[in-house]
Amino acid sequence: MSSPQKVTFLARNWKLAGHFYPPAPGSPNRSGAAVIICHPWTSIKEQSPANYARVLTQAGFTCLTYDAAYQGESEGEPRDLEDPYQRVEDIKCAVTYLVSRQDVNSDKIGVLGICASGGYAPFATQTDLRIKACATSAAVCVGTMSRRGYDKDSSNLEILKTQLEAAGKDRNSDVGGEKVPIVHMLPPKPEDAPEGFPDSFRDLMNYYRTPRAHHPRATNTCLPRSWDIMGNFDAFAHIDMISPRPLLMITGTKAATKWYSEDAVEKAKQPKELYVVDGLTHADLYDHVDEAGAKCAEFFAKSLV
Template sequence: MEKKSVTFKNLDWDVAADLYFPDDFDATKKYPAIVSAHPIGSCKEQTSGNVYGQALAQAGFLVLAFDASFQGESGGSLRHLENPGMRTEDFSCAVDYLVTLDYVDEDKIGVLGICGGGCYTIDAAKMERRFKAVGTVTAASIGRLWREGDFKPVQLLEDMAKQRTAEARGAKVRVDSAIFDTVDEAQKAGITDIDPLEAIDYYRTPRGQKPNGTNLSVYSRTPALVNYDPYNLIETLLTQPLMVIVGDKPGSFGAYRDGFDIVRRAGSKEKELVVLKGWSHYDLYDKPEPTKMALDKLIPFYKKYLG
């Protein structure tokens, strides 16, 4: 299977992406395409590309897995910025790139997002009507996660404001890691929930570790996330065919409950919630059995609505 490194523009910086080609690709033909979005703090070389992107390409789709602006190999400064407006704009810029390729069928473009990339996928698809089919795997709202962190969102915003003032006066920019380096460190800090512990096993071990999967964010520029609701207005604006896949082992990231909420509220006439029994949030990133189960649902879904 062929993979090509490409770039496309978001405002005045380059967004880096990997374009996965189907087997026996023929540039004289037209192909359906899927934009694949990575989790929060992740990168295109992890689950969105090397697992789902590769498998969807092998199923006959062109797949564009991209690094979010300000992250990975993509451009933009401030580095490690996690801004929901820019994250959703990346999706439209990805489509802008795809429609310039002669071998892409512009009427058959879909989107897939994993974890936080899933919540951004939902938000982007509300506005981006060139997406004709929408899929998510263990989607979780980054806004809700920030608000529920200590259940003191206003106090959190006050603290972020003080940090931004300090940085405006010359203090070093505060960049935080979302996870501990080891499970032992996390447990000593009192963390017992399955999601943050399994995040360490994925991001901090050879299982899923990649140089650009940093899990870093700029603290003073995070109020936009505290205020963010990717599912706002989905009753009215999210109308494309929709497939939402979650595991049934719930953790604090909330993908299980988000899955039910998205499908219950979405305005899509064709929508399906797939609950994979016995699997957790991070199992769906890369473990062969649950990812195959997810792909066995996603591939027919995309083939039905993208052709």
């Protein structure tokens, strides 16, 4: 895959840094079909989105990846804020950017969301009819995760209360209140993981905190005030509104987050599909993308025609 073109576009007046990938030479002619690929929470465009872009451009699709506002190379203050509604706006503005390009067919734009963006992409698609097809990989809803955690039958409300108290202190620091430490989502190195560190977080640590995907701009940090924006967000409450446009949700048999995709697909209306990759964990779907990427290519080939 050749190096992508560096591009920028605006989302609520923040300039977002993107990578524009044209179809690979000799790939099938998709008549200007394009896919926006959105990164996980605390991640950047150079990680999992680039892996999926490699597969999709080889299948003939134009791809756009970008850093969310407040993160990576994109503008936005305060830094390291995770705002679901801004994240959704980023996607819609990415659509507008593609519409502006002569080498993209405005009637053939799809979106692929990974991890947290597996919640943001369907949420954006529900009300942005310019998006003709939506796919997700290892999807989660950050709001549901804030309230319930990783496990389907768990409750995270006591922890969320503590996080909301920290969010309030974080906001107060803007007017002279006590500074609240930024949240480090993962240990700096695998050997720093405490005893009993959950397997679901160890899975992420073994991706982000090792040579497998380490990148200096992916700090895996988040501002405490993010939680009072995420706390009542629900990506999938109205996922039925995507219909009659198609929805594909990909997960792995070993993914701790598998139930998020299962529940979302159950709520959605046809056409919809749950595709489960055998043997893969949540983080495996970030870089073990041959099967998941091929499935996405098949899906968009049928959907963006």
